[in-house]
Structure formats: C-alpha cells, structure tokens
Amino acid sequence: MASDRAPEASAPLNGSELDTASADRRKELAARAAAELVCDGMKVGLGTGTTVAHLLSALGERATELSHAGFVATSPATERIARELGLGVCELDELVGNGGELDIAIDGADQIDPDAWLIKGGGGAHTREKIVAAAARRFVVIVSTDKLVASLRPPVPLEVLPFGAHRTLAALGDARLRDGPASPDGNLLAFYDGPIEDPRALAARLSDTPGVVEHGLFAPELVSEVLIGAEDGTQRRPGGKPAE
Numbered sequence: 001m002a003s004d005r006a007p008e009a010s011a012p013l014n015g016s017e018l019d020t021a022s023a024d025r026r027k028e029l030a031a032r033a034a035a036e037l038v039c040d041g042m043k044v045g046l047g048t049g050t051t052v053a054h055l056l057s058a059l060g061e062r063a064t065e066l067s068h069a070g071f072v073a074t075s076p077a078t079e080r081i082a083r084e085l086g087l088g089v090c091e092l093d094e095l096v097g098n099g100g101e102l103d104i105a106i107d108g109a110d111q112i113d114p115d116a117w118l119i120k121g122g123g124g125a126h127t128r129e130k131i132v133a134a135a136a137r138r139f140v141v142i143v144s145t146d147k148l149v150a151s152l153r154p155p156v157p158l159e160v161l162p163f164g165a166h167r168t169l170a171a172l173g174d175a176r177l178r179d180g181p182a183s184p185d186g187n188l189l190a191f192y193d194g195p196i197e198d199p200r201a202l203a204a205r206l207s208d209t210p211g212v213v214e215h216g217l218f219a220p221e222l223v224s225e226v227l228i229g230a231e232d233g234t235q236r237r238p239g240g241k242p243a244e
C-alpha cells in the first residue's frame, strides 16, 4: 500500500530549508486554495501524500455540499481517508471509462522546476497519479515553497515490474530498489539516481526501458497550474498545459 510519508529531499530554490511545521502550514494553504476549485457534480482526481491530506480535510468539511461529485483516489491511503470523510469515491473507469475526462485532478509534488517539470512518486503512487493527471482537463499541483527547485535533482521514483527487475535496473545503470512496500498495483518501487540534465530525454529513456512501468517525471504539458503555499499566502503559476 502506498504510504503518506514525506518525500525525498529536494534542493530548494531559495537555498533555505523550511522546518516541518512551516512547510506543513504552506502545504495546507495551497491545498485549501485548490479545494475551492472543486464544485458539486465535478469528477475529481485526488493525489497522494501529506499535501493531499490537507486537501482531503478541506473537501471533507464540504462533503454534504459535494454529494454529487465523484472522486478518484490514486492510492489506498487516499481512498481510505476520502471514504472516511464522506467523499464519494469511484473507480476512474466508472467516471471516464467511456473516453470522457475528469474535470480536475489535484496532487502534490516532490520537486518542481521553473518550467513546471515535476518529480513525483515520493509516496510510490506516481503511476496512478500520472494516469489520473492525464485523464483530467485541469491538473493542479499543490506545493509548499520548499518544493521549488532551480533544476530537478535525483532520485527519480520508478515503478518496475517484478519480472526481471534486477535486469531492468541494470539496464538503467544508476538505479536501485527502494525499501518499503510495493506500489498500489503490486509492482516494485525503485529510484533512478543518475543525472537529470535533460528531463525530457531522461523521461523518454526511462519510458523506453522494458520493465519500467512508469517513472516520476511529469512533463509541463500535463500541468495546468501550480498553487504554491508561501509565508504570505498562496501564489499561482501557470503550468505548460494551455488553459481552455
């Protein structure tokens, strides 16, 4: 089962580490701003992690008002919390299996660079998270300022098929299995530790490696906007996906 544990450390843009309480307050600010984008009747994708936990709390406070909304969870942890809060959790295919789209998906990130490239998967749910982000008309990323980086840094989370996993990691070079539970779909979780000079080239290489189910690099064109919880409120940045 995917956990809600804190993500791998990233290199902060401003060179300062935030203490846990400050980072958590900023995550909550971004999450609450994103919760306001959700209206009754919407089809909504929910990510995974500690920032999303704040989103779930904010949505849970409005569970009665949102009784006709359908929520897709990207991990067992998110699904359990969402159900406990009274949100109507559905399967992705129930909501958009006929080729439709989610109205919105909201998720955290481990790192985000100035071009809106993301590293995700600190909680091991990046495969489902990418499927849900790609199924959404609008994908909103919620982060605290310490997730902003000048350039992406390893490790990049990987989900790897158990069959031939050591061969898959050897083919990648700088890669290792992660400690901890399997992915929500029973695959192995790993890290790619090599350099990320060109995220698009690396994303293509990881995708092209047989046995890699999915990697945690999310391209800017998936991202509609970024809500950044900062000391003095929430800032908005456009992603690389054109607004409708």
Ligand code: 5RP
Pocket: 004, 005, 006, 007, 047, 048, 049, 050, 051, 052, 107, 108, 109, 110, 119, 120, 121, 122, 123, 124, 125, 126, 129
């Ligand atoms: C889970 C993720 C999370 O969004 C990412 O790890 C950020 O987590 P948090 O909100 O706990 O800082 O990608 O797979």
